[in-house]
Amino acid sequence: MARSRENTRARLLEAAHEVFGEVGLGAASVEAICERAGFTRGAFYSNFETKDELFLALITELAEEKLDEVAVRVRDLSRGEDPVDLVRQIADISLAERMDPQLLSEMRTQALRDPRLAEAYLGWRSQMRGRVEAIISDVSASHALRLRMPLGDAAQLLLDVSEECGVQSALEQRSRAEASVALQARLEQLVTLLVQTR
The missing domain is CATH 1.10.357.10 (Tetracycline Repressor, domain 2)
Known part of the structure; x- marks a missing residue:
């Protein structure tokens, strides 16, 4: 379970790095990051509050x-x-x-x-x-x-x-x-x- 959570977090971070680099922090949405990582918003909010x-x-x-x-x-x-x-x-x-x-x-x-x-x-x-x-x-x-x-x-x-x-x-x-x-x-x-x- 812990390994799966770690992998989810790592994929979200990598996706965020790509999305932030493409559109900037302000324009990047949680939805775009989740879509790039292949996860739902629920997966995002189980790892990060904001x-x-x-x-x-x-x-x-x-x-x-x-x-x-x-x-x-x-x-x-x-x-x-x-x-x-x-x-x-x-x-x-x-x-x-x-x-x-x-x-x-x-x-x-x-x-x-x-x-x-x-x-x-x-x-x-x-x-x-x-x-x-x-x-x-x-x-x-x-x-x-x-x-x-x-x-x-x-x-x-x-x-x-x-x-x-x-x-x-x-x-x-x-x-x-x-x-x-x-x-x-x-x-x-x-x-x-x-x-x-x-």
Whole structure:
């Protein structure tokens, strides 16, 4: 039973990802998501109370997948590399690889109008910041790097720059590869702000 519920939830999330990407958060209906997943509204409401809750679950899943990849990469980094090389290797910290920046921007806009959604969105951001803090902490410890600012501030800065760089690339209609290069260049600029040189 639990496995079946998990599968239903996973299919709804995948369908939502497709529908949100095609028409946006505002225009996506519960009916369209259910139809794409091959389920009834009952299946939807047995897993999610609202479309907003589904969206938060989706961006959390996508972000966690990405941060898991980055965490694994960080553990595999070799010692003795300079900070810029480290940044090049973890530049994929962008949370938007599987998410359209338009969806995150739309989510923020709606959160500005809805206090309940704002609370949920800020909770999600706090969770992501915690994951990024852990990654930065691992890099700093394993490579004997000293930060110029508190760990939490560094994590927030990386998140902010990553998200805004994704939005800028979307506005400029860059390809995913071009967006990745732009993000890498921006993060390299941050190295001197974040890391004390020996």
